[in-house]
Amino acid sequence: MDVSAPFIANYWQYILTVCIGIIIVQFIQSFYKNSSSTNRSSVDDNRKIFVDNDDDEGCVDDNGNQSVPTDDDCEHIPYGMVRYPNDEMLTRSRHFYEEMNKRRSVRFFSDEPVALNVIENVLLTAGTAPSGAHTEPWFFAVVSNPEVKSSIREIVEEEERINYAKRMGQKWLDDLEVIKTTWRKPYIETAPYVIVVFKQVYGLKKDGTRIVHYYNEMSSSICVGFLLAALQNAGLATVTSTPMNSGPRLRQLLGRPVNEKAILLLPVGFPSSDATVPNFHRKPLEELMVTI
Structure with a gap:
């Protein structure tokens, strides 16, 4: 004997509300996930513009590390420029x-x-x-x-x-x-x-x-x-x-x-x-x- 039909007939409005709620929650979660991904992509795009690597391989190793040029021994010296009349x-x-x-x-x-x-x-x-x-x-x-x-x-x-x-x-x-x-x-x-x-x-x-x-x-x-x-x-x-x-x-x-x-x-x-x-x-x- 199928008892599901009377149950659905009596409570269909509640079942529909729950289903709609689940769909809304899933949509919101998906939206924020895509938004976060877009923001990360935007940051990556900005870094690419700054580093200016075009379509070539980036400046990171397999572990995501990168090296910035440094010279700890580079002293700053006085600068004199010839001034002309x-x-x-x-x-x-x-x-x-x-x-x-x-x-x-x-x-x-x-x-x-x-x-x-x-x-x-x-x-x-x-x-x-x-x-x-x-x-x-x-x-x-x-x-x-x-x-x-x-x-x-x-x-x-x-x-x-x-x-x-x-x-x-x-x-x-x-x-x-x-x-x-x-x-x-x-x-x-x-x-x-x-x-x-x-x-x-x-x-x-x-x-x-x-x-x-x-x-x-x-x-x-x-x-x-x-x-x-x-x-x-x-x-x-x-x-x-x-x-x-x-x-x-x-x-x-x-x-x-x-x-x-x-x-x-x-x-x-x-x-x-x-x-x-x-x-x-x-x-x-x-x-x-x-x-x-």
């Missing part, structure tokens, strides 16, 4: 601007050799750039070997051919039309040097412990700015070429470790006698500065 400051700043305003992105190079010690001084200058927590997350591979330069060109052009055919939208291609650039990069082989700029997404101690490299992308970009200025000051030309999708193969070709990521490729040398550049004009002061 106002007239001299104005003259020096104007002369430096005029020199830098001559800089252009050059894609046509002479194969005339350049002394290696000039390149070394240029890179020493680049290395004076500031960096997050003084981690100096940059490295430069200076390539002059013709066979290696040929391999670099092959890797880059293989990817660039795909970029121009499939990955880059029509708007991008239209914007590049004025520069008249294509997937072909003959300057990689012609220029006496190719400097491949790597950012170190994290450092490594001798025991293998990873060191956090704060703002490695931003720090490396500032370093490249110093590098471009130093090249111009030395009378050398270059063009900033981004090795899109070529980075991993370039890293392997040049024997660099997994904590380094190729971010720029710079052919360096003298412009060819028939070199041309687009007749671009730069923003006037009123379009790039405001005084408050």
Whole structure:
């Protein structure tokens, strides 16, 4: 005999209330669990922005530990900076601007050799750039070997051919039309040097412990700015070429470790006698500065 039917008929409203209560409790618990997970994810995202690791491996070991660069023996010393008279400051700043305003992105190079010690001084200058927590997350591979330069060109052009055919939208291609650039990069082989700029997404101690490299992308970009200025000051030309999708193969070709990521490729040398550049004009002061 089934006695459940009369029971449900008599007490259905109470049973329904209990069921609704259970559902509400489960919903609230699920909501707070997801909210907590989202908050933790937000904190992790903020840390990733701060550390600037992109999509590479993070700066933590298998136990979740990370090492911050420290130097207990680093004393602070007095700093004296040369102060120039106002007239001299104005003259020096104007002369430096005029020199830098001559800089252009050059894609046509002479194969005339350049002394290696000039390149070394240029890179020493680049290395004076500031960096997050003084981690100096940059490295430069200076390539002059013709066979290696040929391999670099092959890797880059293989990817660039795909970029121009499939990955880059029509708007991008239209914007590049004025520069008249294509997937072909003959300057990689012609220029006496190719400097491949790597950012170190994290450092490594001798025991293998990873060191956090704060703002490695931003720090490396500032370093490249110093590098471009130093090249111009030395009378050398270059063009900033981004090795899109070529980075991993370039890293392997040049024997660099997994904590380094190729971010720029710079052919360096003298412009060819028939070199041309687009007749671009730069923003006037009123379009790039405001005084408050």
